[in-house]
Structure formats: C-alpha cells, structure tokens
Amino acid sequence: MIRRRALGLLAPAILIGPAQAAEPGLDALLGRYAGTPADGVTRVAYGRWKASAADMAALDAWIAEAATRRPSAMPRGEAFAFWANLYNALTLKLVLERYPVRSIKDIRSTGVGLDPRQFLGPWRTRLVTIEGTRMSLDDIEHGTMRPTFRDPRVHYAVNCASIGCPNLPLRAWRAASLEADLDAAARAFVNHPRGAALLAGGGLRVSSIYRWFREDFGGDDAGILAHLRRHAAPPLADALRNVTRIAEDAYDWALNDATPS
Template identity: 35%
Template sequence: MKKSFLNLSVFVIGICLCASCSLLSSAGLTSKGLPSTQVPDKLTSTTANSAVNVDHAIWDELLKKHVKSNGMVDYKDFKNDREKLNKYLEMLSNQEPTKDWSVQEQLAYYINLYNAYTVDLILKNYPVKSIKDIKGAWTNDFVKVGDKTISLGGIENSILRKMKEPRIHFAINCASMSCPKLMNEAYTAAHINEQLDKAAIEFINSDKNDISKNSAKLSSIFDWYKKDFTENGTVIDYVNKFSNTKINSGVRITYKDYDWNLNEIK
C-alpha cells in the first residue's frame, strides 16, 4: 500500500511539473463518441471521397484578416468580428462528423474546430496574459458539436491523436508564443496534406528549435508527445524528415523551455 501511494504521488508530482498541453488536456477526457479515422501512410488531398464537404471560407477570411504570416494574432481587432466568428462556430456545430466523412474532411474539421474555439476562448477572457490563466482551458467541455460538448483536450487527445498523424501537433495552436504558429488560412480537405507538410516544415525550421548536425535543442512538444513521433523511428528520424539541417543519429536531445505568453500582436 505504501509503495502504491508513493508511486501515485510521484505520478501526480510529475504531471504538475510538466504542465503541458498534453498533460493538462488528457486526464479523463473522451471523444464523446465523435468519429476519427486513422490516417493512411500516404495521405492525399481530396474532396472527392467524402459524404460531406465542409465550407471553411468564413474561418479562412477571419484568419487572413487577423493573423499575421508569422502566426501572431490581433485579438483586439478579432473582437470586432465576433459576429462572423460566432456564425462559423455555429456552422461547425451543425456539421457533426460521421464515419461517412473522409479522413481529409475529418482532419480539416477537427483542426479548424480546435483553433477556432481556442481563439473564441481567448476573446471571451480578453485581455489575458496566457491561456494558462484561464481555468479549465483544456478540460472544460465548451466546444459544441451537434448535441455534444467536448473540451479542447478531448479534441486533441481523444480524436486528433487517435488519427495517428503527428503533423497535427504543428497545426493546432494553443495561443502561446512557443506553440506552432496559427496559420493564416483555414485547413481544407482539398489541401490538407500540403498544409500539414507546410506546418511541419515551418515549425521544425523555426526558432522554436535549435538544430545543427551535432546538436538538437527541440521544442518541448517533441518531449510531451514523444510517443506520437516515434511510431516508426526516433524523434531525430522524425525531425530530419522536415529539417533543412539533418541531425546526426545518436545526438543527445535537450528540450527548450516553453513560453506560454499570449501569441498577441502588440
């Protein structure tokens, strides 16, 4: 009994010390029955294989207007388009995914759903210095999909990660400086594979990682979600798929501190 209690204590302390999107959003959360299809080894971009093609034009317009090419967000100006954002969120709510949706449509839908509701969360609590200052940011069920409500953590951990596509970690944005940038275009089934490649290439080759042939100081994302990146090799193998500079095998990886300050245009 004492040993079990000690192990539990160590586990809880570990979670508290590693305050990441992954750990904050995973405990006790489910998909709420929403479907997720595993991504094939070779994902292609297409709209031709789905029962539904979701129109993300409103979100695309909002992103182009309020998000800079570097991913920084003008939340003050975004607030002026609250009506349009609400219209988009309502549309997403009315488009509950089914198993008849293609994997491309599911990926685009869930990524845009996560990102749009993250922006919505920030706007509801604005001004705020960090998303971590918002209680239950990843665990509260406030994302409406059909007659269900799900949390951001549920979307991330119980849907998107179950699709076995590690590039989603570079596409979803948690409104923080160290996060992969919020792309200023909506994800769509017609371009999903190219968009995920772009997100991975831009993030891995950005200042979020310090990479050379003989050293690798990587984003903590590669630590928190290590399991996702090592299905078919090592973390270095995965990074080298997208990195301009190839890291030598066997190099010791260290991880950068995570900056949770809001990704806001000042």
C-alpha cells in the same frame, strides 16, 4: 467519455464536400486579424478583433455552423480539417472573450469539478456539442484527433494561442490541400528556432511538444530526431546528421498577440 462514433471515418480519400462550405468565412477572419511578421511567428490582433462586434459574432456563427456537421460521416481528410479548424476557432474564441490576457494558461477550465487540471489552462472546459457529445479542446485533440489520425502532424495543425506553438494557419485547413499544407507546417516549425535549435556547445534544444508527446514522434529521442530530419532543411538537416540525443526542451507560453502590452 468521448463518443467513438466520431472516429469511424468513411474512407482515406481526400475530398471536398459540403462540410467545407463555410471555410471562406474563417479564411476572412484569419486574413483580417492574423499575420506572420519577419520573425516567423504568426500573431493575432486580438485587440482589434475583440473591438469588432461584427467579427466576434462572425466567429460565433462559424462555430455554431460547424457544430451542425457530422464528422463521423466525413472522409478522413475532411474530418481532419474539420477538427483542426474547430479546435483553432474555439481557442480564438476563448482568448478573445477573456482578452487581454498574457497567456492562455491564465484562463482556467470551468465546469470540471475538483479536477486539478482546471488551473493549468482552459483545455478541460466543454465548449461545443458535436453529434450529441459535449466536447473540450482536450477531447478534440487528445481524445479524437491523436487516436483517430495517428499522425504527428496533428501537433502542427492545432494552435494553442502561444508563441511556442506551431503557427496558426492563415487560412482554414482544407481536405484538398491537407497533405501539402501539413508538410509545409511541419517544415516551418521544425526549421524555426522554437522547433529545433543547435546550442553553442553542440547540443540540440527542441520544442517541449516533442517531449510532451514523444509517443507521437517515435517514443524516444531517436524517434524525435528521425522526425526532425524528415522535415529539416539545410543547414539544420546537415547538423542533425551528427546529433544522437536531445539536450533540452523549451516552450514559450506567452500569448501570440500582435500587440502585446
């Protein structure tokens, strides 16, 4: 069970503290290997990254330093940024260690006994110890971030190394700019065809994220549509005024690789 001490955040204020001192190291790695081409989908040069022993070690060092921090003592914004950055760094490490793979779902969870979910992807493997608790990616996202922050924008902050996922940020999340950056990430995804797209017959296709986690987006189609309208820009915003239900959902699990085979 996840220790709920991590949920006891001090204050809602967004502050910069010592816990963010190492973020420039993650910035450098993201800047070196991640980029967003004209199609609007951020991709990672996993092959180049894996070929650099120094930068593989730099990612390991960033994660090891993060594991010394105490998110339970952080203000809310700083804790949100901490967990999102840790999730993304661990996901990158998982993929890099097993690269080349066609999809993150080709990586199974380990150390979980007979849990059948081990075959669905690596999200159950416990990867890091935070404040004495050994944690998996599922523990971070679903056991900590979603119930703690109760903010649908969690889904725009964490990246699962897939084309269908909201973009990996090109720099580490920071408390000081968190609200603006989360809103920008939401707008970027909602207004991209993999977030929401009008079909030829007038129906609406959305990312499966909105269906899988509908409780975070209002609980039903009406709630999802309200969320989409909140972040939509013209012409999507205009089209959504007449939409009352979602026709279908889709998700692309292909690896967000800058140089796919």
